[in-house]
Amino acid sequence: MQTVNIDIVSDVVCPWCYLGKNRLDQAVANVAGEVHVAIQWRPYQLNPDLPPEGVDHKQHLAAKLGGQAAVDRAHQMLEGLGQEVGIAFDFDAVKISPNTLDAHRLIRWAATSGDAAQADVVRRLFKANFEEGRNVGDHDVLLDIAERAGLDRPVIAALLASDADKDAVGQEIDMAREIGVTGVPCMIIEQQYAVMGAQSVETLTNALREIAQMKAAGPAH
Template structure:
């Protein structure tokens, strides 16, 4: 007689990231593929947490090349090399970085407010919105600070447009987002993506699928479950 299979171990994953961070798109794709590999062994609840790379960014944004050169001191050749590496990693994972689409970087605070709200709207809503926002920015080069654009993006993921308009016309969830951002800063998060498993195990950066897979298995087998 076969012994009963063990139920999958439930893990909480807090994915701290920004919408205009290419390595966050890469990290999320790799994490999700790792979760597919451990399906049946691990079940995950992913909570998308806010982090603004440039909280002082004006609504109209900045030219992406000028911004990166100013912020990181990169030469044009280094920027091209970085972009090629990002595009290649995305292609490996099935995420499309639109060639030449991302010409500007934008303020993401309102997008994070909508993600916070989507997390209250039911299972899968927040993840669907996160994917839609990343694709809108990185694949299509859209302005993710523009309210009309945000409304259009939300409509694609079966969330109520009327509620979005109410949120964007107010300061609703602003305090929640700022509180979450401050909590992660206090806990030493200064770069993203930061993947926190069961609120104690940190994996930093857009790691390969194998790194996430190995960590998920080790944590699940350690008995450190929710």
């Protein structure tokens, strides 16, 4: 069974990233037994200049998208798409647009406990933000998520209170921009193929199968 490696560049406050994650989860389930998929989550910040305490979400989003009517249209579409893959978007519950640097640091630290732990933290961050309206820039929220994912709460608390890995996360984000990532989600498969946006389950399933077949056929293919 071939292993297909995927680096997912995303931000935890991007609804399309949450949608893309759940679609990919379904695609991975579709190829179970045929292809082993190894996923690493990479940081990106849609709003790197937000203050640590965040800003009012509704005002921020309306200003960014060009008014409340545009926000409402986007949310209505996303709610329908989310239902197809098990996401119960509750946009009314979201009060704060946070700075996501600390969330990305947590995702980075979770990777030291393995891919499954990192994936669990990512899932909990998306769910906390988009379904529960929790502020994923708040350290108490991040610590709860870390603990529920099986990470050592006191260790994570000490790391969050420090500047640990802030520069490393920033460098990864800069690297993503340097290689041409201008929006998220961006799935980089086998460090060669970039899949932009929240593609359909069918598209992702076919991509996984095709790339696994190419790997099995050898470098000439």
